[in-house]
Amino acid sequence: SQQGEEDPQALSIQEGENATMNCSYKTSINNLQWYRQNSGRGLVHLILIRSNEREKHSGRLRVTLDTSKKSSSLLITASRAADTASYFCAPVGGDKIIFGKGTRLHILP
Amino acid sequence: KAGVTQTPRYLIKTRGQQVTLSCSPISGHRSVSWYQQTPGQGLQFLFEYFSETQRNKGNFPGRFSGRQFSNSRSEMNVSTLELGDSALYLCASKGGTGGPLNYGYTFGSGTRLTVV
Numbered sequence: 766s767q768q769g770e771e772d773p774q775a776l777s778i779q780e781g782e783n784a785t786m787n788c789s790y791k792t793s794i795n796n797l798q799w800y801r802q803n804s805g806r807g808l809v810h811l812i813l814i815r816s817n818e819r820e821k822h823s824g825r826l827r828v829t830l831d832t833s834k835k836s837s838s839l840l841i842t843a844s845r846a847a848d849t850a851s852y853f854c855a856p857v858g859g860d861k862i863i864f865g866k867g868t869r870l871h872i873l874p
Numbered sequence: 875k876a877g878v879t880q881t882p883r884y885l886i887k888t889r890g891q892q893v894t895l896s897c898s899p900i901s902g903h904r905s906v907s908w909y910q911q912t913p914g915q916g917l918q919f920l921f922e923y924f925s926e927t928q929r930n931k932g933n934f935p936g937r938f939s940g941r942q943f944s945n946s947r948s949e950m951n952v953s954t955l956e957l958g959d960s961a962l963y964l965c966a967s968k969g970g971t972g973g974p975l976n977y978g979y980t981f982g983s984g985t986r987l988t989v990v
Contacts, residue, residue, distance in 0.1 A: 796976075798978050800978075800979075800981075805962065805984075805986070806983055806984065807878070807880075807964050807966075807981030807982050807983045807984050808917075808964070808966070808979070808981040809981070810978030810979060810980065810981075813977075813978050853917070860922075860929070860930060861907065861919055861922055861930045862907075862919070862979065863919055864909070864916065864917035864919075865916070866916045867916070867917075
């Protein structure tokens, strides 16, 4: 199993703007998952993109995957205050998920 | 359907004591994974149980142990508590029979353990 590395570590944007977070990983994967964690709470599964997919949408979320570059991005459009949270990517190639440090997103009013 | 339930929500223990945390997965889920989250180390994988068997284990000392019952409920135990064990302990359940190859995890709200 491997760990994803999210970039940037922290991001502050104005409400209504789009937020983009990136994830890099090192070895081949079966799928890549994104999770959100509000302060002091459990993680919430946002989206899963398989290795043979390039893009996936879910509401205001858009995830891309480039297996040749071993990278993924999560775009949140029209951000809201409730999007303030930490976001984790999880590249899955084995039988467990190893999480990175995440990106802390802060939506400014 | 009910989510993943972790009890207790908060816990304060003294160094040297032991503690048991409980996790009830989503009905029908047989896989339960445990994670420790601290500000310094982030989210670290402890272990995973599937059908009452430990299937994976992270790099934690033997003071950390777990088990899973026939109804898939899981407990983790930490003996001889140290100050550094203060953390948010999260459990996650997953459907299916394999690892996270096809499904995401559903997490509980966690147990906040403070060791004084």
